Amino acid sequence: MTDLDYLKMSKGEKLVHNAGKWIASLPKKLLNSICAIAMFFVNLVKKFIAEIKDIVMTFVHxxxxxxxxxxxxxxxxxxxxxxxxxxxxxxxxxxxxxxxxxxxxxxxxxxxxxxxxxxxxxxxxxxxxxxxxxxxxxxxxxxxxxxxxxxxxxxxxxxxxxxxxxxxxxxxxxxxxxxxxxxxxxxxxxxxxxxxxxxxxxxxxxxxxxxxxxxxxxxxxxxxxxxxxxxxxxFDNFKTLFSSGSANYGDAFGQVLLWTLIWAFFATFLNYFLGMLVAIMINKKGIKLKKMWRTILVMTIAIPQFVSLLYVSKLFAADGLINSLLLKWGWIKEALPFWTKPSWARVTVIAVNIWIGIPYLMLIATGILMNIPADLYESARIDGANAVQTYGKITLPYMLFVTGPYLLTSFIGNINNFNVIYLLTQGKPDTLGNAAGATDLLITWLYSLTVDNSNFKIAACIGIIVFVVCAIINLVVYNLIPSVKNEEDFQ
Amino acid sequence: MAKENLIPEVDIVIDQEAGVIREIKPEPKLRSKKAHEKRVNGAIYAILIAMSVIWLLPFILLVLQSFRVEYGGQVAYVIPKQFGLDNFKFILTETNFPRWYGNTLIIALFNSVLQTVIVLSVSYALSRMRFRGRKLFMKSVLVLGMFPGFLTMIALYTLLKNLGLTQEGAIPGLILIYCASSGMGYYISKGFFDTIPKSLDESARIDGATRFQVFLKIIMPLSKPIVIYTILMAFMAPWGDYVFASYVAFGKSDSYNVAVGLYDWVNTNDFQGYFTRFCAGGVLVAIPITALFLMLQKYYVEGVTGGAVKG
Structure with missing residues (x-):
């Protein structure tokens, strides 16, 4: 296929084409890495023999x-x-x-x-x-x-x-x-x-x-x-962890892992886009009191999380202020199950995390937005682009490129986001069995297995799984996002 | 329906040279543009005000609750019926709170000094010097960082216990834990050091300065923002640590930090009695930390944005 054929394709076709190419190259890549590993060991043995020789010669001479x-x-x-x-x-x-x-x-x-x-x-x-x-x-x-x-x-x-x-x-x-x-x-x-x-x-x-x-x-x-x-x-513990059945951990493990990934996805990307949006709004020309808006939002970073999160968790409780006010005003008949129903708890946790997360992203995005060359916007404006178009064609690609590494670390960080989950729900409601709750991440599950159940063997297995998940994500992203590899490309 | 109505209101120009059809949108009138701008700004102000309310409300409520005199856990009204300092008086005189506060302050102070020294040393070595094992060190730290921290809790506890640094000795024990692994958090300051031109080092070294002198007299004065950022982070972290602090103190109330103590209050059986006291304690913790943070906000922003871009 020529370059021209490629350029003629629509975006979707390009994506399919590239994905196909990537999959087709997998066997070769795999072979290469196996060869590399084999060479590594061969070199290691060679080095070892050289060392022994050197030691003997030192003694002789x-x-x-x-x-x-x-x-x-x-x-x-x-x-x-x-x-x-x-x-x-x-x-x-x-x-x-x-x-x-x-x-x-x-x-x-x-x-x-x-x-x-x-x-x-x-x-x-x-x-x-x-x-x-x-x-x-x-x-x-x-x-x-x-x-x-x-x-x-x-x-x-x-x-x-x-x-x-x-x-x-x-x-x-x-x-x-x-x-x-x-x-x-x-x-x-x-x-x-x-x-x-x-x-x-x-x-x-x-x-x-x-x-x-x-x-x-x-x-x-x-x-x-x-x-x-x-x-x-x-490997008995891993068998227990992966196989399903009442005596095993498989069912709970699958659900917790799935929720961990869903949580990390929403916690990372919702915060990312909303935070960027807020930064753009505050940075917009003609908006006054920029510093004040920022300072108000930054309060959530400044105040220790255990104060703010514990208080917020009480605020949403069945006897909390929100429920009691709504009951008093007659808007609802019975308390809303913010923390007691699995689906409610999950949504509430993500929502509260937005409250925690937007300020960080706002700060980061503000710094980066100011670095985008103004002439890019100028020329876009002359070409008649509207706000949505400039955002989609200039701001977003620039941000994604520059903050690629940040997105990666933040995704990994959210997989291990102990504080938000533990201080808000402690992983409750406990619906999954085996000490696992609906909002439990792998890391909070690990914690409650260790501290409350003394089940160290399974906790250790989960720890290894967390490591494996993080390592896989890291490897995949490192191979896909160019800006992670070459920090200085986008100049 | 007449066909003409379906034609969109754009001018179409056929560009012969490029062989494409271009749409030229009619220029909007200036006056309507200004009005549009105004409407957009108005909407943004509305959103920002709404957000400010949502962001500040929990803290305002917290402060209001801390001044509430009447007994009870969470109540169905916002403004207390009677304002007073009873909660503050109680926690400062009749509970272990001052002790917890002191503990946390000691940990935070030691931590901010030791951790800053360690982090900056590691960052300088990795940024400025080339030696065998440098890449290995950085890769190992990357891999180690992917293991969840709590995994190591039990082993750490045993190590500390054998050193006599749990329960009564929890304060030095915690300082030791926080500082021991802090060398792994070198990314941001190394990234900063990388941006300082190497020619500065080289010219100083030609003039006969040792590496140590370069570090102390050239790099440090240029790195004020990152030094302050590191100190700020190291000072703030111990105030929020619940997991290790509670595990190492192991039920010994005298060794708690504020997070463990206050967490216990909210989750004790006497939640009704201690809720407003928790709020008071929270306010006492939050005020100095927030003030410090807002004062040094500039450096924080610098560190965070620098770190985010460099990864």
Whole structure:
């Protein structure tokens, strides 16, 4: 097909054509990514072999200082006068050995079973056995530590090799003074990132891996340490989550997932278009008191959500102000079921979220609208375009292009929008069974399963699902929206 | 029906050169255009006023309820029959509210300092320096960010408990949690740093400045908006955190923050008695935060719009 044929097609045909092309290219893309993954592993193995070779060669060609360093880390650095590096290596090795010997080793040994000795009662005294929770948590920590040790040990070996070569070529080594000075200059990133990375590792990565692994155990209310043990069960929890039936979670899960996506869609796009509309209205020429309108709307951002949302949730309650006023005026016979009927609750939640969301979008849109070149509008006006046309042909495409990344983050954010749902409804009305309610998102369901039902295994599965959903959306959008990939294209 | 009536009121010009038919709409008369403009503006004002009412009403109601003296949960009238400061007096003298307020303030202050230092450090390193593992760091943070935060709650609680930072120690515990992972929120400030020309750094470095000096003396003074934005966000976040705060405090009332305390009031059995007190507490929390926010609104807008565009 020539370009001309393509240009002749109507918009719908173009869409179909492009979609067809995309689907046709899928097998090739899939093949490519499989190849890429395979190459990745091949390279990994190659790299690994090269590393081993290098380590062996270092030992063979090394002097006695280097060789001793293989067993006592930092020895070579000490012997060559780099006392700071030597001290750090030695310190790390000592700490690691102590940790494995007195703490981590015991946990790691039981990692495969998560403990076998149950807690029992002997003569009214509780004798504590293994604690599966601690074994899992500290087992992961120990594995991290071992990986860190291997990495440091490798660095120590490499260090010796480099120092040896430098000395052979007659140059001077870097000593403690240089090392410290470089931390504020060429190695400044190490200073800056050391603490944050440590924090992310201990308080984000470790707990996340822990919870991923919990999804493969039977950790729940009936298997709660320290009284009871829990153990590995493979993919059983995912089976329970996906299959339907009264004993399983499949039905509730399907509905919650569907509602989560519907909610995220409305919460993102309704807010987006309405917020933009409000921004355009306030920005319009001839509208006075622009700052005041904006400030009034921004109040909802400024006031902590738990105050405003809790109050609004009470406002719509059966005995809330809205219902009692309407009853008093005789407009209705009985209280409107804002929070008690599933469909009402869902609509109300989305409506209240518009109230929360418009101000953000208004602010963002205002900033961007001001950046649209005025001559675009000028020429459109001369061509006789009306307000709707300029909006559809200039404002909207520009906004969509520039805020593409924002729409993506906001969609993901709404999938995980805990505050609005929890403070307004707590996921109620509970109609779906398995502790799930009509307005529950995956994330609020996860929360109530964890906190109210101690059903950690299913909660962990749901957490993984949330991750998978977000990851898929991210991947698809990254491949479809150009502005996400190339931030600087639209200039 | 006569056929002529169906012909639309436009001039049609056949453009021979381009081979297309163009429609030229008749120019509307100037006077009607002005009238039209006026009508549109009037409609917009009406919408804006209606919106302002909807947006402000909950807050006005909240304030009115907080001054209500007569007993009862939600009542069927808007203006209280008797105004008074009873609710404020009660929560300030006979409940744990001042303590919760103090807790939250301490957390917010520490958080705003520590978190700002961490976020700016990470952003500077990622924006200005090129080193091994930089891409890996950014990708990992992206992936980690896709996991829901509450997933980690139980493990975090155990970690904190082993450090003695739950219940009585909930305040430092919360500060630790908030700050530990704050390095992941570098997007907006990194985006800002990226816009500062690199030639500034380079010329300073040629003059013998270290990276540290460049960071402190060149980048920081140029980044006032983003610094203020980061501080503002870090200060405001703890006031609204319910989930972690309630989990870490674990029923220990002395360690609550305002969100946990007030949430408990609304959901206690004595809702009738505590509703107006909740409103009073809400007002006391909202006033300083709102004032601070409106004062620094300019910086917030800068951060939000910058962040939205760069993603």
């Amino acid at each position: 090394g002097d006695w200082k280097t060789r001793v360093s293989f067993f006592i880390m930092g020895f070579g650095s000490f012997a060559r006068g780099q006392w700071l590096r030597g001290l750090l290596f030695l310190l790390f090795q000592t700490v690691f050995n102590m940790y494995i010997l007195f703490f981590g080793g015991a946990y790691l040994a039981k990692f495969a079973t998560l403990g076998t000795i149950a807690t029992t009662k002997v003569n009214r005294k509780t004798v504590y056995g293994d604690n599966s929770f601690m074994i899992l948590l500290y087992g992961i920590l120990t594995i991290f530590f071992i990986i860190a040790f291997i990495y440091t040990w490798r660095a120590n070996v490499r260090q010796n090799k480099i120092s040896q070569e430098i000395l052979k070529s007659g140059k001077k080594l870097k000593y403690a003074k240089d090392d410290i000075a470089s931390l504020a200059d060429s190695q400044f990133h190490k200073t800056l990132l050391a603490l944050p990375t440590l924090g992310i590792f201990t308080f984000t990565v470790l707990p996340i891996i822990f919870m991923i692994l919990v999804a493969f155990t039977n950790y729940d209310a009936t298997h709660q340490p320290p009284g009871k043990l829990f153990t590995w069960v493979g």
